[in-house]
Amino acid sequence: MIGLILRSMTKSNLIYLGVAVILLILPFILTGRSVQFMITQIFIFAIFAMSYDLLLGYTGIISFGHAMFFGIGAYTTAIFMDRFDASIFALLVAILVAVLFAAVVSFIVGILTLRLKSHFYAMLTLAFAGLFLVAAEKWRSLTKGNDGFTFKIPEFLRDSTTLYIVSLVCLVLIFFGLRRLTNSPFGRVLVAIRENENRTESLGFKVLHYKVLVSVVSGVVASFAGVLYMLSLRFVNTSVFHTDVTIDVLLMTIIGGVGTLVGPILGAALIELAHHWISGLADVHWIFERWIILYGTVYILVVIFFPLGLVGTIRSKLSGRSKKQHTTKKAS
Amino acid sequence: MDLIVSLTVNGLATGMLIFLLAAGLTLIFGLMSVLNFAHGGLFIWGAYAGVSIYAVTDSFLLAIILAIITGLVLGLITERLIIRPVYGNHIQQILITLGFMLVLQELIKVVFGPDQKAVYPPAWLEGSFQMGDVILIKYRLFIIAIGFLLFLIIFLILKKTRIGLIVRAGVMNREMVQTLGINIRFVFMAVFMVGAALAALSGVLHAPYSGVIYAEMGLEFSILAFIVVVIGGMGSFTGSLLAAILVGLAQAYMAYYVPALSLAVNMLIMTVVLIFRPQGLFKVKG
Numbered sequence: 062m063i064g065l066i067l068r069s070m071t072k073s074n075l076i077y078l079g080v081a082v083i084l085l086i087l088p089f090i091l092t093g094r095s096v097q098f099m100i101t102q103i104f105i106f107a108i109f110a111m112s113y114d115l116l117l118g119y120t121g122i123i124s125f126g127h128a129m130f131f132g133i134g135a136y137t138t139a140i141f142m143d144r145f146d147a148s149i150f151a152l153l154v155a156i157l158v159a160v161l162f163a164a165v166v167s168f169i170v171g172i173l174t175l176r177l178k179s180h181f182y183a184m185l186t187l188a189f190a191g192l193f194l195v196a197a198e199k200w201r202s203l204t205k206g207n208d209g210f211t212f213k214i215p216e217f218l219r220d221s222t223t224l225y226i227v228s229l230v231c232l233v234l235i236f237f238g239l240r241r242l243t244n245s246p247f248g249r250v251l252v253a254i255r256e257n258e259n260r261t262e263s264l265g266f267k268v269l270h271y272k273v274l275v276s277v278v279s280g281v282v283a284s285f286a287g288v289l290y291m292l293s294l295r296f297v298n299t300s301v302f303h304t305d306v307t308i309d310v311l312l313m314t315i316i317g318g319v320g321t322l323v324g325p326i327l328g329a330a331l332i333e334l335a336h337h338w339i340s341g342l343a344d345v346h347w348i349f350e351r352w353i354i355l356y357g358t359v360y361i362l363v364v365i366f367f368p369l370g371l372v373g374t375i376r377s378k379l380s381g382r383s384k385k386q387h388t389t390k391k392a393s
Numbered sequence: 394m395d396l397i398v399s400l401t402v403n404g405l406a407t408g409m410l411i412f413l414l415a416a417g418l419t420l421i422f423g424l425m426s427v428l429n430f431a432h433g434g435l436f437i438w439g440a441y442a443g444v445s446i447y448a449v450t451d452s453f454l455l456a457i458i459l460a461i462i463t464g465l466v467l468g469l470i471t472e473r474l475i476i477r478p479v480y481g482n483h484i485q486q487i488l489i490t491l492g493f494m495l496v497l498q499e500l501i502k503v504v505f506g507p508d509q510k511a512v513y514p515p516a517w518l519e520g521s522f523q524m525g526d527v528i529l530i531k532y533r534l535f536i537i538a539i540g541f542l543l544f545l546i547i548f549l550i551l552k553k554t555r556i557g558l559i560v561r562a563g564v565m566n567r568e569m570v571q572t573l574g575i576n577i578r579f580v581f582m583a584v585f586m587v588g589a590a591l592a593a594l595s596g597v598l599h600a601p602y603s604g605v606i607y608a609e610m611g612l613e614f615s616i617l618a619f620i621v622v623v624i625g626g627m628g629s630f631t632g633s634l635l636a637a638i639l640v641g642l643a644q645a646y647m648a649y650y651v652p653a654l655s656l657a658v659n660m661l662i663m664t665v666v667l668i669f670r671p672q673g674l675f676k677v678k679g
């Protein structure tokens with residue numbers, strides 16, 4: 062057992078654990094509620110972005126409706142907390158329902174479109190997310206429409222430090238879980254699908270099964286991020302279903318680096334901080350109210366010039382250098 | 394009877410507007426297998442450009458002309474700056490066109506202001522004809538007429554002219570056309586510009602029809618166009634007309650009889666098509 066743990070303690074794992082420990086101590090130093098709230102948000106969006114990376118980075122599937130799963134998690138939690146008493150039991154049931162609901166929706170969308178070209182999944186998820194947004198706006202008796210509603214959550218989660226630690230623990234667990242998944246034979250097949258779908262199919266793998274399964278996993282994780290988001294916000298409205306949410310998570314994944322899992326976490330931190338900073342600038346000049354232009358432009362530039370993102374670019378530089386050293390050594 | 398007629402006219406008019414948007418999408422996809430998620434942005438720019446000149450000059454004809462020019466120019470810019478750099482990479486194309494869509498949508502708010510704008514049909518298209526107890530609103534008939542006219546023109550160009558021949562051949566086999574010494578990139582640029590102009594035209598025609606325009610309209614409408622392209626078969630021009638009419642009619646009838654399901658009905662049609670005929674109702678041979 063100990064041997065197993067020691068063996069899994071590679072250098073990078075040690076670094077990640079070290080960062081996690083620092084982050085665990087952090088809330089006892091930074092005791093301000095708003096600071097803790099912001100870092101909690103970063104954790105939550107990091108989970109959300111990792112779920113997106115599983116699709117885009119590892120399997121090469123583009124979803125334009127990932128907000129849908131986030132929103133499913135958010136609304137399920139909010140409605141359960143509102144309708145039933147704010148107990149731990151109700152919360153657990155809510156999480157279960159949120160996860161199942163997201164699994165069913167992602168399964169249906171996946172089975173319909175993943176056997177076709179990648180455009181179809183992108184279009185259908187966009188359309189489905191639109192449908193969920195309209196439903197949330199129109200089904201007023203359940204969702205209270207665009208105005209949204211506030212609700213109570215279990216007593217012990219109301220403390221910002223507790224929620225911070227809960228979110229951090231979830232982030233770490235999901236990070237290592239997804240890393241395990243992507244390093245497993247299953248994850249290797251996903252990467253093979255991304256690189257060459259036809260060849261993977263000819264090797265005898267049922268590509269559709271893998272793609273549907275990964276889209277379900279991604280939907281479930283995204284939905285869980287939505288649950289956590291609700292715990293931190295204690296207020297829900299239709300904005301969780303907006304395209305902006307999908308764009309945010311896309312940007313986090315792409316800027317951080319697709320197919321790295323660490324990248325999306327970094328990306329989430331960057332984008333959340335940028336949000337914070339830019340909304341502060343709105344008083345300075347009105348153009349900052351239209352921050353999506355800025356985002357869209359950055360996004361287009363990143364797609365053209367840094368398709369690997371931050372982490373990916375750094376990694377390829379590093380490995381390029383070590384390769385060069387290797388060859389020079391050989392030459393000498 | 395009068396109810397059925399007016400619902401059908403409604404549906405046909407909506408269908409025609411979606412068709413104008415979907416026609417460009419489907420041709421661009423067929424020719425270069427680029428799915429242009431920024432198409433809704435061109436639609437909304439056409440609407441705003443046309444409406445603002447319409448408000449100044451009070452000439453709807455001028456509005457239509459300006460919208461078409463806006464579409465052509467934006468189409469050129471999109472093709473050159475956005476799609477060409479990532480030519481051949483599907484994932485990057487899909488990602489980048491959505492990014493551009495957002496930039497176009499937000500730029501609308503910067504240039505024309507974030508509020509909704511009310512638009513009325515021009516005087517010569519206002520009012521309605523009455524035949525017995527059937528009331529036909531002039532503007533809707535006008536949209537239907539323009540839609541069918543454009544369909545016929547493009548259809549004839551595609552079928553009867555040399556340019557059309559090249560485009561159709563390009564849809565079937567791009568490499569082969571290129572081997573025959575035709576500059577397929579140039580053809581693609583032209584098709585992209587025409588597609589963008591159709592989208593912009595759809596936008597400006599839609600403005601007096603819905604009576605109000607706003608920046609998010611582009612994305613909402615382009616979702617309908619995507620649904621149409623999927624139902625009609627990606628790359629099929631005739632398919633997009635028939636699918637657009639189907640979607641328009643379904644939406645009009647549903648909006649009257651079961652309003653809660655008017656958006657869901659299109660998704661339902663698309664879902665059924667995807668299950669039983671994933672290549673679309675009219676697959677392009679090739």
